[in-house]
Amino acid sequence: MNAGYHDGEPVVVTAALTGGVHGKEANPNLPETPAEIGEAAAACERAGASVVHLHARRENGERAFSTDRFQQVADAVREATDDVILQHSTGGTAAPEDRRIEPIRTDPPPEMASLDMGPLNRYDHLTSENTRAFVDRLHDEMRERGIKPELEVFNDGHLNETLAFLDRSDTTDPPYLNLVFGGGTTSPPSPRRLLTHLDDVPDGAEVNVLGFGPHQLPVTTTSMLVGGHARVGLEDNVYYRQGEPATSNAQLVERTATVAEQLGRPVATTTEARSILGL
Amino acid sequence: MAECPHLEYRETAGEQTFETARAYCAVADEFVQPMRADICTGRYGLAPSEDCEIYREAAETDQ
Numbered sequence: 001m002n003a004g005y006h007d008g009e010p011v012v013v014t015a016a017l018t019g020g021v022h023g024k025e026a027n028p029n030l031p032e033t034p035a036e037i038g039e040a041a042a043a044c045e046r047a048g049a050s051v052v053h054l055h056a057r058r059e060n061g062e063r064a065f066s067t068d069r070f071q072q073v074a075d076a077v078r079e080a081t082d083d084v085i086l087q088h089s090t091g092g093t094a095a096p097e098d099r100r101i102e103p104i105r106t107d108p109p110p111e112m113a114s115l116d117m118g119p120l121n122r123y124d125h126l127t128s129e130n131t132r133a134f135v136d137r138l139h140d141e142m143r144e145r146g147i148k149p150e151l152e153v154f155n156d157g158h159l160n161e162t163l164a165f166l167d168r169s170d171t172t173d174p175p176y177l178n179l180v181f182g183g184g185t186t187s188p189p190s191p192r193r194l195l196t197h198l199d200d201v202p203d204g205a206e207v208n209v210l211g212f213g214p215h216q217l218p219v220t221t222t223s224m225l226v227g228g229h230a231r232v233g234l235e236d237n238v239y240y241r242q243g244e245p246a247t248s249n250a251q252l253v254e255r256t257a258t259v260a261e262q263l264g265r266p267v268a269t270t271t272e273a274r275s276i277l278g279l
Numbered sequence: 280m281a282e283c284p285h286l287e288y289r290e291t292a293g294e295q296t297f298e299t300a301r302a303y304c305a306v307a308d309e310f311v312q313p314m315r316a317d318i319c320t321g322r323y324g325l326a327p328s329e330d331c332e333i334y335r336e337a338a339e340t341d342q
């Protein structure tokens with residue numbers, strides 16, 4: 001970790017707009033079509049997000065992995081936004097590996113893409129395997145295409161996997177880790193556990209944090225307090241507060257920006273974010 | 280088995296209305312998550328009888 005709140009390093013705010021698990025059935029304000037995702041990205045950029053994490057959907061909200069559909073989403077986001085950094089998801093529980101590579105084959109490629117560091121259970125019978133061989137295959141293509149990986153660390157075991165990946169790979173500096181807190185296979189959420197995780201993060205790495213559901217605000221706030229970055233959005237949490245559905249992704253980004261400023265951390269511009277992330 | 284026999288596509292259920300018909304589970308009586316819809320539709324080699332706990336519980340109850 002580079003800086004704490006005293007250093008005043010800007011916070012990189014990532015907006016996870018759509019996701020690949022739930023959809024409008026969970027919150028009708030969740031954007032699914034390319035046009036909706038573009039509009040949401042623009043609103044989040046105005047609210048302080050410098051990175052948008054993108055998934056693609058079919059017209060009926062179901063998951064899409066094709067390069068064509070990601071191209072439509074990326075084009076819509078670029079059209080609607082000023083300078084925001086695009087980060088494509090490569091996650092995809094149960095989808096064949098060849099499909100999961102398609103999102104990074106857009107033209108131009110995204111500046112960033114997610115890279116899941118290990119297995120993750122879904123429902124009672126599914127697992128997103130994310131074998132080391134597949135992680136390396138995805139990373140090789142990201143490197144060829146000049147895409148910066150965000151290393152998705154779902155739990156302590158994935159921290160081990162991340163350290164081993166950094167040893168064997170020639171990924172660009174600084175490593176950018178996203179620590180995930182919530183239920184299931186992710187790290188049990190608590191500020192204390194987040195601080196413990198940070199002890200194991202390699203020197204020089206930048207750390208992003210996300211929390212699912214009601215954990216979004218506490219763990220992202222803790223992250224910003226100790227020098228980390230924050231990811232929020234309807235992919236991770238469809239409520240603004242208990243019992244009150246969020247009205248938009250931008251509403252969640254606005255709150256994060258307010259908290260950051262209150263903690264003495266300015267919200268990173270897109271230029272500052274590119275510098276911090278080594279893009 | 281490809282598509283689940285309990286899968287329907289609906290624009291409306293209860294108080295929820297959508298412009299495009301979405302996957303709806305007649306057993307759970309609710310719209311399904313997009314990720315789960317890949318099981319309902321049998322995409323990527325997924326099978327409701329193997330991969331969906333809702334289907335399996337319903338099948339056990341029927342027996």
Ligand code: SF4
Nearest residue numbers: 283304319327331334
């Ligand atoms: S949720 Fe399960 S039981 Fe319901 S339609 Fe989908 S596969 Fe069938």
